[in-house]
Amino acid sequence: MDLQTWTWILVGITFTLYIAIAIWSRAYSTGEFYIAGKGVHPIANGLATAADWMSAASFISMAGLISYSGYDGSVYLMGWTGGYVLLALLLAPYLRKFGKFTVPDFIGDRYYSNTARIVAVTCALIVSFTYVAGQMRGVGLVFSRFLEVNIDIGVLMGMFIVLFYAVLGGMKGITYTQVAQYCVLIFAFMVPAIFISIQMTGHVIPQLGFGSSGADGIYLLDKLDGLHQELGFHEYTSGSKSKLDVFFITAALMVGTAGLPHVIVRFFTVKKVSDARKSAGWALLFIAILYTTAPAIAVFARTNMIETVSDKKYEEMPQWFKKWELTGLISFNDKNNDGLVQYVGDKNRNELTIDPDIMVLANPEIARLPNWVIALVAAGGLAAALSTAAGLLLVISSSVSHDIIKKIINPNITENGELIAARLSAVVAVIIAGWFGINPPDFVAATVALAFGLAAASFFPAIILGIFYKRMNKEGAIAGMIVGILLMLFYMMKFKFDWFGGGSKEDWWFGISPEGFGTVAMFINFMVSLIISFFTPAPPKKVQLIVDNIRIPSGSNKPIDH
Amino acid sequence: MAAKDPKKYWRQNLKYLSILLSIWFIVSYVFGIILVEQLNTIKFYGFKLGFWFAQQGSIYVFVILIFVYIRLMNRLDNKYNLDK
Numbered sequence: 138m139d140l141q142t143w144t145w146i147l148v149g150i151t152f153t154l155y156i157a158i159a160i161w162s163r164a165y166s167t168g169e170f171y172i173a174g175k176g177v178h179p180i181a182n183g184l185a186t187a188a189d190w191m192s193a194a195s196f197i198s199m200a201g202l203i204s205y206s207g208y209d210g211s212v213y214l215m216g217w218t219g220g221y222v223l224l225a226l227l228l229a230p231y232l233r234k235f236g237k238f239t240v241p242d243f244i245g246d247r248y249y250s251n252t253a254r255i256v257a258v259t260c261a262l263i264v265s266f267t268y269v270a271g272q273m274r275g276v277g278l279v280f281s282r283f284l285e286v287n288i289d290i291g292v293l294m295g296m297f298i299v300l301f302y303a304v305l306g307g308m309k310g311i312t313y314t315q316v317a318q319y320c321v322l323i324f325a326f327m328v329p330a331i332f333i334s335i336q337m338t339g340h341v342i343p344q345l346g347f348g349s350s351g352a353d354g355i356y357l358l359d360k361l362d363g364l365h366q367e368l369g370f371h372e373y374t375s376g377s378k379s380k381l382d383v384f385f386i387t388a389a390l391m392v393g394t395a396g397l398p399h400v401i402v403r404f405f406t407v408k409k410v411s412d413a414r415k416s417a418g419w420a421l422l423f424i425a426i427l428y429t430t431a432p433a434i435a436v437f438a439r440t441n442m443i444e445t446v447s448d449k450k451y452e453e454m455p456q457w458f459k460k461w462e463l464t465g466l467i468s469f470n471d472k473n474n475d476g477l478v479q480y481v482g483d484k485n486r487n488e489l490t491i492d493p494d495i496m497v498l499a500n501p502e503i504a505r506l507p508n509w510v511i512a513l514v515a516a517g518g519l520a521a522a523l524s525t526a527a528g529l530l531l532v533i534s535s536s537v538s539h540d541i542i543k544k545i546i547n548p549n550i551t552e553n554g555e556l557i558a559a560r561l562s563a564v565v566a567v568i569i570a571g572w573f574g575i576n577p578p579d580f581v582a583a584t585v586a587l588a589f590g591l592a593a594a595s596f597f598p599a600i601i602l603g604i605f606y607k608r609m610n611k612e613g614a615i616a617g618m619i620v621g622i623l624l625m626l627f628y629m630m631k632f633k634f635d636w637f638g639g640g641s642k643e644d645w646w647f648g649i650s651p652e653g654f655g656t657v658a659m660f661i662n663f664m665v666s667l668i669i670s671f672f673t674p675a676p677p678k679k680v681q682l683i684v685d686n687i688r689i690p691s692g693s694n695k696p697i698d699h
Numbered sequence: 700m701a702a703k704d705p706k707k708y709w710r711q712n713l714k715y716l717s718i719l720l721s722i723w724f725i726v727s728y729v730f731g732i733i734l735v736e737q738l739n740t741i742k743f744y745g746f747k748l749g750f751w752f753a754q755q756g757s758i759y760v761f762v763i764l765i766f767v768y769i770r771l772m773n774r775l776d777n778k779y780n781l782d783k
Contacts, residue, residue, distance in 0.1 A: 211753035214753070218757075219761055226716055411769075417765055418765040418766050432754040432755065685705070689781055690776055
């Protein structure tokens with residue numbers, strides 16, 4: 138069977154599965170819509186968190202990015218996993234004990250102020266929208282390449298599916314669809330990785346394969362370092378970024394992970410505090426399967442790619458090369474007219490540009506794996522993008538219906554009214570996200586990575602201080618969040634979009650890139666919060682009791698009535 | 700009963716946190732970033748050790764850390780009768 142038929146079949150089966158799950162797990166109350174009625178098993182929650190977390194970027198782009206940047210790619214590997222240690226140890230159990238619906242709920246109650254709540258909702262909306270636009274784009278990319286439909290139609294199909302299960306099922310529907318999506322995406326990621334590992338090294342486990350040797354008896358990594366040296370790229374196993382910047386980017390990604398509202402809210406869905414800890418452990422285990430495989434894929438793909446194209450005749454390039462050329466993601470310019478592909482580190486002589494995004498998608502084709510494996514990768518990419526998009530849309534809709542409408546505008550709204558508001562805001566959010574997917578503003582790609590910086594700069598300090606420092610008051614927390622997010626937005630706009638006079642690499646403060654600046658903004662947020670709280674009155678007794686209460690797993694945790 | 704003192708429970712929790720987070724910091728920031736060149740002079744299987752910590756080892760340790768924390772806290776909850 139040809140590739141396109143396989144792709145339609147696998148995408149068709151998985152989409153039917155998601156819809157069936159959505160119908161089976163409809164939400165009937167706001168509690169079910171926002172937090173799945175707090176009845177999710179920790180392992181199921183771990184699976185759902187893993188799918189929620191691993192986005193189009195993790196599935197499609199990460200291995201490609203690592204294969205281009207070598208050691209420098211470690212920032213993503215450590216950054217996007219290490220955050221779970223912070224979540225499990227510093228956030229999840231206490232926020233679960235607090236037992237409300239959203240992150241702004243916690244901020245609003247702990248800092249006894251609707252101003253704090255509004256600041257938190259605004260931050261949540263900024264973070265989630267920057268993130269969701271990238272997901273819809275990922276859906277469009279997969280559709281256009283594998284099903285050869287127009288990218289806009291691809292985005293519309295993705296929107297329809299997400300709309301269906303997010304609006305119908307709320308958190309409950311999303312949770313169980315995400316469990317299925319995790320299974321699809323991990324299978325789709327591992328099968329080609331295992332095939333290629335066996336092909337290149339004879340090892341079934343890719344994590345061991347990329348540290349061993351090929352048929353020629355040379356260690357794969359040594360061989361790749363050699364190829365890189367020969368072609369004038371920097372050595373694969375060492376970095377080109379400054380150590381300070383690597384440190385700051387890793388920290389921003391870790392802390393940002395722990396501060397992302399769509400991840401935090403997943404821990405509100407389990408029965409008890411110990412389950413929140415457990416599901417963080419399971420989530421990281423499930424995530425680690427993909428994250429420890431990605432660097433192996435990066436090495437396999439890089440070696441394979443260089444050996445396939447370097448100094449070979451352009452005329453004799455394999456079929457995948459021509460196909461991706463049509464999408465514009467591979468481009469070849471025969472500068473010296475010798476008919477050979479020169480792929481080298483020197484920009485003036487290099488004739489080939491390859492978009493890192495295609496490495497995972499093209500990898501099975503480069504390794505000449507069977508069509509069904511290639512089609513599986515398409516289904517996996519869609520699962521990754523859709524599961525994350527759904528989680529984000531839920532945060533957006535609950536921010537609007539719960540935090541803004543119920544808590545601020547109209548506290549007397551009925552349960553049913555709130556549920557309708559939640560569904561309507563999900564519809565609106567899907568439409569806006571789809572619009573961004575079809576008309577991606579130039580800054581989308583740049584801002585997805587920066588969403589972490591924004592989360593690190595805004596939420597993380599307010600939540601940590603709220604739990605671990607009883608004396609922290611509303612004045613400190615509000616000032617810290619505002620200064621943190623504004624500073625991060627300023628730095629990002631200045632150095633990414635050239636606003637406020639712009640600036641180049643040389644102008645970065647202390648040599649820290651915008652991606653790493655979230656760490657700086659986070660420290661400043663902490664300092665501002667502590668200094669201001671020192672000069673303003675302590676929080677009321679009642680709030681100090683809330684803090685005492687969330688530090689202990691058992692006992693009453695009656696949420697204020699809903 | 701002294702065992703029910705929430706302050707003691709909290710202090711013990713903070714102690715666990717500081718130990719586990721120190722390990723978290725060492726395997727990623729120290730081994731994977733700060734001392735990466737020094738560790739890279741050591742070969743481990745086909746890997747340079749610093750590179751391995753940055754792309755593999757730190758992640759394995761993170762998973763283990765969370766499961767150790769789960770065990771420690773379950774035991775602590777039990778001791779203070781807080782596991783209801």
